[in-house]
Amino acid sequence: MKNFAIAVHGGAGTILPSLMTPEKEFAYRNALQSAVNAGLEILKTGGNSIDAVEAAVISLEDFPLFNAGCGAVFTNNGTHQMDASIMEGKHLEAGAVSGISRIKNPVQLARVIKEKSGHVYLCGEEAEVFAQTCGFRFEPNDYFYTEERYQQWLAVKDTDSYQLDHTEKLEKGEKKFGTVGAVALDMQGNLAAATSTGGMTNKRYGRIGDTPIIGAGTYANNETCAISCTGHGEFFIRAVVAYDISCLMQYKGLTLAEACQFVVNDKLVKMGGEGGLIAIDTQGNIQLPFNSDGMYRAWSHADGLVQTAIYKN
């Protein structure tokens, strides 16, 4: 049997059984499983890893409980500002977009930017002009609306708070980082990674996190690994997390597991950077490290057996 594999995440943070209902947990696990299956459909017939991660992230963006695409959180002025990026490991080609508000699947726009713009990274309303020239349909604002996200924003919109991004009431100091992502290895040995987010609830000033930053939130390289991150983006940018794991493998000879362990549970912890990531190497080994209470995650190898997990252990 040819080797291929895929992993997805739906964000990390203060995700605890005590904050969950059985119905919601079932919905989350179902959505994670569907995303893996969307990628597996492509991989098992010999398709490309970049198509697989795009399909998986589209599936996650379309699920309203995750903070990306439909269900993206509200900014300080009541809008949605979404970021996404994608990278493939064979030619190190990448696309990224930030600050868009009307595209149903931001990861699709990142993919088209990679392939058709002559650039890597486009931003804001002008990126939407590019999307329009490529035939993207614009969604009305209420496509992205969910009642839960709206209530969550109402609760904090007149404060300086900006970090909550799941709907459960969180105590001070608790954090959730809503981002979705996927990494995959295809039968041809090509790696790919993609990440998408609605950012932070009540964020202001056009803040951009690590999601659209190649090397920080997303990275893929056929010589090492593919990575998609979720967490407190500022720390992930400063630590150049995704590329750091690649460099630890390529330059220091660490395994994927060793590199992930060091970056997520040592380096980031010392900096104060909460979050996690999903990672896959050229052998199809999968790592899903996080230093927060939980991370929505699911994965499958070539046997097609999809596993999902939310909490620690």
Place this chain on the structure above:
Amino acid sequence: MKNFAIAVHGGAGTILPSLMTPEKEFAYRNALQSAVNAGLEILKTGGNSIDAVEAAVISLEDFPLFNAGCGAVFTNNGTHQMDASIMEGKHLEAGAVSGISRIKNPVQLARVIKEKSGHVYLCGEEAEVFAQTCGFRFEPNDYFYTEERYQQWLAVKDTDSYQLDHTEKLEKGEKKFGTVGAVALDMQGNLAAATSTGGMTNKRYGRIGDTPIIGAGTYANNETCAISCTGHGEFFIRAVVAYDISCLMQYKGLTLAEACQFVVNDKLVKMGGEGGLIAIDTQGNIQLPFNSDGMYRAWSHADGLVQTAIYKN
């Protein structure tokens, strides 16, 4: 004598003696020297490297022949969109901004974002709202106007061309990457880096290059080096150039010179990525590699002897 040092750049590209006038060359060298001196003033009295790189980049932004601040190139719709970033190597703190049009010295805004925003990276008009709350004065559009940049834009504005960014007429295939930057080591052993740009003439769709991307265009780490890049930004993003040099030193044990040589003259060349960078390590060693015809550059060690160079050798 305590060890300190600084280097600056004013962009790389098809910079050839045959395309230069003596008057212009004198003006460029003078501007580069002034920028180094602005940093030296701070370093020689025991000041911080972050203050030194900020002062040097402000000096370069204020010089109209460089593509940053006053003299920034025109976008496709006749505006200016500037990007900048700054990072210090002790605590790995960083600030970055992109798509701003009304701030005289974008590097100053990047610095204030690092210190006061609680974020790393702000973007667009909303970043200017943050600047306003911090007391930044907005410049009228004509502050950034230079006749040469305007004529340069007029010549290409109805085409798909977007890469020229110096005023000399360039043949097809010739490229110039207008960016300014500085790296410094202070007496306390702290490294810092800063980069600022007006982007590409006639650029569209809110394109962002490597300048505001921590790890790509700018990086500083007291355990390794400080780096500021200039070049075809898309390649510098995909190769995570600035952090790559740091990782080659930290994880593979290369010297600054070896790491710079490999990344700029081997890896980037193989990818097709034209440009260069300035680099400094914790011993005050300076490297100024580029794979294009020239790079505006200047540097000084603690002896205060400022050297400038433009072409190869």
